[in-house]
Amino acid sequence: MSDDLKIAVIGAGGKMGMRVSANLQRTNWNVVYTEKSPAGIERNKEQGRAIISNEEAVPDADVVIFAVPDVALHAVTGEVVPLMREGSMVLTLDPAAAYANQLFMRKGLTYVVAHPTHPSVFLERTTPEEWADTFGGIAAPQNAIAAMFTESDTWQPIAEKIIATMYGPVIKVYWTSVHDLAVLEPTLNETIGCMIGQFLKDVMDYAVEVTDMDEDTVKAMFYGHIYIALTNALRGSNPFSDACLLAMDYGRQAIIKEDWKRIFDDKDLDIVVAKMLKLDHIER
Ligand SMILES: NC(=O)c1ccc[n+]([C@@H]2O[C@H](COP(=O)([O-])OP(=O)(O)OC[C@H]3O[C@@H](n4cnc5c(N)ncnc54)[C@H](O)[C@@H]3O)[C@@H](O)[C@H]2O)c1
Structure with missing residues (x-):
């Protein structure tokens, strides 16, 4: 199959x-594409992909990948899932909507998020292409984390193959629960990791503002x-110096x-997911 x-x-x-269409287009699978916006339709045409309607694309598909914004998943799965054939698979690309019970659920279908x-x-990274591919999915190998929202032993290995292909090159597809995937994304990645990444930029800009140094000098340091x-903390490659440890404590x-650990409580996770999906609250 x-x-x-x-x-x-x-x-x-x-x-x-x-991104996922570019990788799927190169396979032997029969891949069809739907898109609503004129600019999105044009982008696909430029890559040699014809756009058809959801009504044409979905009824005989084995797998339907929902690459629509999380805030739209409730409405779009409500439109599209009823068109799907019995026994087929829904694949979404982020856990937020599944975690918040925003997907249109239908018995007889398998739901996977990756x-x-x-x-x-x-x-x-040993090639310029790998260096340029910061996001992944083109040249630099990455991993993927997947969860079965509804269990299926039949679909799991097939889902893994599709996930490894659409996000390829992929080193490994890890499996977890929807809840734990939501602890990774948003909590670990966005609430903390991306926030700290942007914070590093903000503090660097502020250092330029409050000193006589230009940005190049500050960046160099x-x-x-x-x-x-990162290498000291995450890989243990060198110890931090004694004075540095004191400054880090300060x-x-x-x-x-x-109380920073509270953002790992389900109550806090519900709050951030509700904000992301523009909901008043999460019903789980
Ligand atoms: N952007 C990222 O960095 C990123 C990373 C990982 C996962 N994701 C996940 O991928 C999913 C898509 O996010 P995105 O950032 O690519 O969104 P996006 O807004 O860039 O694209 C969504 C596309 O869906 C189209 N669309 C909306 N309703 C439609 C319908 N009924 N039929 C056909 N097309 C329709 C829109 O016209 C748009 O082109 C989300 O679940 C998101 O969480 C995004």
């Missing part, structure tokens, strides 16, 4: 739609230190709230 699949990509002209990890900051901080006390 996995050699002879029909896959429909809904939202093929969006950011993820363009998120790319992006290539590791420690990936040994800071970028090297960001890397050594910084943590000045900036980090004592």
Whole structure:
């Protein structure tokens, strides 16, 4: 069956739609594409992909990939899932909507969610193409984390093949629960990781503002230190110096709230997912 699949990509002209479609287009699977926006339709045409309607694409598809924004998943799965054939698979690209019970659920279908990890900051990139591929899905290997929202032993290995292909090159597809995938994304990745990444930029800009140094000077010092901080902390490659440890303690006390671990509580996860999906609250 996995050699002879029909896959429909809904939202093929969006950011993820363009990425996963480019990889799926190169397979022997029968892949069809749908898209609503004129700009998205044009982007697909430029890549040699014809856009058809959801009504044409979905009824005989084995797998339907929803590459639509999370805030639209409730409405779009409500439109599209009733068109799907019995026994087929829904594949979404982020856990938020599944976690918040926003997907239109239908008995007899299998629901899987898979998120790319992006290539590791420690990936040994040996080609210009790997170096340029910061997001992943083109040249730099990454991983993917997947969860079965409804269990299916039949679909799991097929889903893994599709996930590894659409996010390829992929080193490994890890499996977890929808809840734990939501702890990774948004909590670990966005609430914390992306926030700290942007915070590093904000503090660098502020250092330029309050000193006589230009941005190049500040960057020269800071970028090297960001890397050594990551390798020391995450890989244990060098110990932090004794004086550095004291400064780190001072910084943590000045900036980090004592109760930071609460963002791992389900109550907090519900709040951030509700904000992301523009909901009043999450019903689980
Ligand atoms: N953008 C990222 O960096 C990223 C990374 C990982 C996962 N994701 C996930 O991928 C999914 C898509 O996000 P995105 O950022 O690519 O969104 P996007 O807004 O870039 O694209 C969504 C596309 O869906 C189209 N669309 C909307 N309703 C449609 C319908 N009924 N039929 C056909 N097409 C329709 C829109 O026209 C648009 O082109 C989300 O679940 C998101 O969480 C995004």
